[in-house]
Amino acid sequence: MAEQELELTGWRKWFAEVGDQCVFFTRFFRNIFKGGFEWSEFIRQCYEIGYRSMMLVGITSFIMGAVLILQLRPSLESFGQVGMLPKTLSVSLIREIGPVITALICAGKISSSIGAELGSMKVTEQIDAMEVSGANPVQYLVVTRILAVTLMVPLLTVIGDVIGLAGGFLALNIKDSVSYTLYLHKCVDSIDFSDFLPAFVKTIFFGFAIGFVGCYKGFNSNKGTESVGLAANSAVVTASLWIFVIDAIAVQVTSILFYK
Amino acid sequence: MEAVKEKKEATTKPKKEAIIVIKGLKKSFGKKKVLKDINLEVDRGENVVVLGKSGEGKSVTIECIVGLLTPDSGSIKVFGDEVTDMNDNQLKELRMKIGFLFQSGALFDSMTVRENLEFPLTRVLKMKNQHEIDERVNEVLDGVGLLDAVDKMPSDLSGGMRKRIGLARTLIIKPEIMLYDEPTTGLDPITSREISELILNMQKKYKTTSIIITHDMECARITSDRVVIMDDGEYIAEGTFESLQKSKNEIAREFFKDIS
Numbered sequence: 001m002a003e004q005e006l007e008l009t010g011w012r013k014w015f016a017e018v019g020d021q022c023v024f025f026t027r028f029f030r031n032i033f034k035g036g037f038e039w040s041e042f043i044r045q046c047y048e049i050g051y052r053s054m055m056l057v058g059i060t061s062f063i064m065g066a067v068l069i070l071q072l073r074p075s076l077e078s079f080g081q082v083g084m085l086p087k088t089l090s091v092s093l094i095r096e097i098g099p100v101i102t103a104l105i106c107a108g109k110i111s112s113s114i115g116a117e118l119g120s121m122k123v124t125e126q127i128d129a130m131e132v133s134g135a136n137p138v139q140y141l142v143v144t145r146i147l148a149v150t151l152m153v154p155l156l157t158v159i160g161d162v163i164g165l166a167g168g169f170l171a172l173n174i175k176d177s178v179s180y181t182l183y184l185h186k187c188v189d190s191i192d193f194s195d196f197l198p199a200f201v202k203t204i205f206f207g208f209a210i211g212f213v214g215c216y217k218g219f220n221s222n223k224g225t226e227s228v229g230l231a232a233n234s235a236v237v238t239a240s241l242w243i244f245v246i247d248a249i250a251v252q253v254t255s256i257l258f259y260k
Numbered sequence: 261m262e263a264v265k266e267k268k269e270a271t272t273k274p275k276k277e278a279i280i281v282i283k284g285l286k287k288s289f290g291k292k293k294v295l296k297d298i299n300l301e302v303d304r305g306e307n308v309v310v311l312g313k314s315g316e317g318k319s320v321t322i323e324c325i326v327g328l329l330t331p332d333s334g335s336i337k338v339f340g341d342e343v344t345d346m347n348d349n350q351l352k353e354l355r356m357k358i359g360f361l362f363q364s365g366a367l368f369d370s371m372t373v374r375e376n377l378e379f380p381l382t383r384v385l386k387m388k389n390q391h392e393i394d395e396r397v398n399e400v401l402d403g404v405g406l407l408d409a410v411d412k413m414p415s416d417l418s419g420g421m422r423k424r425i426g427l428a429r430t431l432i433i434k435p436e437i438m439l440y441d442e443p444t445t446g447l448d449p450i451t452s453r454e455i456s457e458l459i460l461n462m463q464k465k466y467k468t469t470s471i472i473i474t475h476d477m478e479c480a481r482i483t484s485d486r487v488v489i490m491d492d493g494e495y496i497a498e499g500t501f502e503s504l505q506k507s508k509n510e511i512a513r514e515f516f517k518d519i520s
Binding site for chain 2: 036121124125126128129130131132133134135136140
């Protein structure tokens with residue numbers, strides 16, 4: 001912990017960090033079930049995290065959908081399979097690109113802002129003030145934020161997927177003329193339950209990782225202004241890394257369960 | 261270093277109840293020994309000022325009293341209970357009786373002044389009646405002379421106002437003990453004097469027992485019943501402000517040399 005500034009290096013430092021994260025996870029988990037859940041703060045965080053990220057996720061998803069269609073068209077055209085464009089887009093967007101891109105955007109926007117916010121609260125002794133007043137800073141600051149991100153990232157991903165498909169529709173109509181009904185029919189027809197469910201479940205884990213890493217880095221930052229920047233930076237890097245690790249694990253699990 | 265004890269004449273006064281008793285307190289950060297052997301008794305209703313140079317560990321002592329830091333060895337008894345042996349619930353109960361004013365005021369900067377003041381009432385005292393909450397908020401704001409600031413954000417307040425609101429927030433739960441961490445640091449001499457007088461007035465009004473950490477001699481003169489001087493992790497001199505002015509201890513003389 002920050003209190004005991006032990007000079008650890010290499011593997012020892014890494015193990016100490018893992019140990020600290022386990023302790024932090026236990027504190028988070030214990031406080032979920034303690035009485036007096038902070039509903040008002042949870043709803044405020046859902047608004048801050050979910051609603052305020054919607055524009056960014058929407059724009060990037062729209063561009064991503066359009067770009068994918070424009071990039072896929074020449075390849076599929078050479079095989080005479082232009083009609084496969086809606087199907088290819090919807091499957092790739094919903095299975096992989098939508099969740100991962102949305103999660104990475106959220107890691108950049110949300111994890112860094114949580115890391116910086118809690119880091120600056122630590123520097124300005126606000127977390128200590130909360131603790132010495134007898135209030136529970138983990139319950140008020142950590143539980144609400146982690147649960148809000150865990151809930152909002154899957155919702156943002158679904159919204160991002162829909163907007164991405166709209167972007168694809170627009171790009172498709174640059175050269176072709178496809179009705180919205182036909183496009184939608186082809187997209188929905190090609191998506192199976194096994195495409196949507198695993199992707200949705202992994203976004204819950206993405207959301208948890210983003211919230212947890214942001215809170216952990218901010219809550220355990222050192223008492224100096226430099227550490228606020230470090231906490232924010234470290235939160236983004238670590239959360240992004242976790243997203244890819246979770247994605248790799250999710251692919252394996254999905255393959256075993258759904259695509260035997 | 262030779263300890264100089266210049267205690268008040270205790271024989272003429274009735275015996276008082278010591279509610280904070282610190283014995284042999286030691287605390288290190290890495291290789292740096294911050295507290296070497298701290299012994300202190302604070303009687304009910306007494307204002308004890310701890311003077312010392314910056315970085316001598318004055319704040320560490322009061323952070324150990326509220327359990328924000330764990331000492332390496334030694335004993336801290338508050339209201340007769342050993343702080344170092346307390347579990348989370350016992351510590352929470354103790355903290356409800358102790359107010360801690362941080363150097364920066366440590367106001368929660370995402371909340372208005374009203375929300376800052378309501379925070380300990382709703383989270384710690386679990387008050388639900390809005391009329392009673394409003395009454396308490398107005399009472400403490402009136403006490404610190406800032407009724408007009410109730411709906412302002414902390415960022416709209418000056419340094420002195422923040423300290424006043426910080427003081428109001430700690431007093432709102434009506435603590436029996438107040439711990440002040442450099443309450444006048446960073447303020448101009450006029451505002452410093454106002455804050456010092458406010459501390460004294462609040463102590464009389466709420467009948468608190470206080471430990472005031474400072475290196476502001478004017479603050480020490482106004483607020484102290486007893487002054488303790490700290491150097492190199494130990495208390496080296498103790499007495500009333502007036503008696504220490506005549507002290508032969510070199511470090512004490514350094515502190516008092518500009519006082520007429």
